[in-house]
Amino acid sequence: MTSLKFTRRLLLGAAAAVLTTSAFAQSAWPDKPIRIIVPYAAGQGADVLIRLVSREIEKTLGQAIVIDNRAGAGGNIGTAAAAKAAPDGYTFLFGTNATNAANEFLYPNLGFDPQKDFDGVAMVGLLPMVIATTAPDLPANGIAELIARAKAKPNTLNVGLPSTTASVVFAQFVKQANAPLFAVKYKASAQSMTDVLGGQIPLVIDTVTAARPHVTSGKLKVLGITSLKPSEMLPGVKSVAEQGVPGFDVVAWDALFAPKGTPPEIVQKVSQHLQRALQNPETRKKMLDIGVEPLYMAPAQLDAFVRDERTKWGATIKAADIRVD
Structure with missing residues (x-):
């Protein structure tokens, strides 16, 4: 009986240690640079935008943000790499209406599932x-x-x-x-x-x-x-x-996503830092100057928006038989 009680104490102690370590790990985040995969070449619109916004996020986050350009296949190569990244809060995807809404209807094999492999972090802006x-x-x-x-x-x-x-x-x-x-x-x-x-x-x-x-x-x-x-x-x-065309609304957009399984607490923290960046008047002006209308959406709102966009873009692409040359 004494041995059994001792074993239970050990197990309880181990469980408490794991919880404490987990809580400490989360509270210490971020303790190293964060990577944002951009599935387009350096200098293209999405790349210019996230570099602009990330400079503001770095100021409040207290860690460097590294932009990792992985261009190719209409954004699919970089997006697939982000989908396979560890969901530890240190890798994110800067996705677009192409990578996360349209491409699944344009390419036979994406290498990722835009709905199952990502969680929304925050909408950044619209490109009318x-x-x-x-x-x-x-x-x-x-x-x-x-x-x-x-x-x-x-x-x-x-x-x-x-x-x-x-x-x-x-x-x-x-x-x-x-x-x-x-x-x-x-x-x-x-x-x-x-x-x-x-x-x-x-x-x-x-x-x-x-x-x-x-x-x-x-x-x-x-x-x-x-x-x-x-x-x-x-x-x-x-x-x-x-x-004369009521309800017409088709725009490009850019948003930040996390690999599925990234801790919700981290997703919320990054989303809040991004929201603060978009509230900065100078950042907003610079975004408008490059043709992006700042628009913040929280994680749940972004996920719902992307689901609707996928439906809209998919229906239009199929009906018009739009193809990638």
């Missing part, structure tokens, strides 16, 4: 697109007139599409507005923008970042922005939804 033109007889904020012309002469108005996101915006617009436009696909923004500015095509769908310099110079007119509401990045520009 614009429908823009150089046509002299189409007015700014002229979505209603564009729809009328498309219906009058079906499939005669060419629209330059430099990305998968632009293709999804186009397909959803054609469907919701019942506007029979003709898609012209390009490899990059520079090519489609050159053609629309040169008069080879009358319309283009692209990011605010790509369009804004030409809008400022007066060479390009924006007919509408694709976010549900207008954006302070383009004052005076109405949303597509305000111009």
Whole structure:
């Protein structure tokens, strides 16, 4: 009996030691640099954004943040690496609407499951697109007139599409507005923008970042922005939804994710640090300058948002038979 009591004491002591060690480990987090995997090349939009935001997070977190660029396969290579990382609070993914919503409907084998392999940490920002033109007889904020012309002469108005996101915006617009436009696909923004500015095509769908310099110079007119509401990045520009296409809302976005199984306490802490970073006026201004509208979402809200986005993007991609070249 005495031996049994002694054994029980040992087990209880060991359990208490494990709990104490676990609590200490969590309280000590972070005690080394944190890695954020960016599934795109250095210098691309997502990379520029997370480097900007991470500098603010470092100030309050008290640890260095290392950006690990793993580009390739439309973001799938880096995202797969993040999915396989240890869920210990020292590796995160800077994901996008492509990696965490659209790619599963575009690629036969991702190497990860965007729904099962990640937990949302925080939304960072939205990247609205614009429908823009150089046509002299189409007015700014002229979505209603564009729809009328498309219906009058079906499939005669060419629209330059430099990305998968632009293709999804186009397909959803054609469907919701019942506007029979003709898609012209390009490899990059520079090519489609050159053609629309040169008069080879009358319309283009692209990011605010790509369009804004030409809008400022007066060479390009924006007919509408694709976010549900207008954006302070383009004052005076109405949303597509305000111009006869109710509920239209197709935007790119960037968000931070953690490998599934990362301690919830750590996820919440990182989310709160990121929220503080987005509240910094200087950070917000810099984000707007690069074409990103700051928007914070907490973990549960982000997870729900991504589920809805996956449904929306998947349905549009399948219906329009959008493919990666």
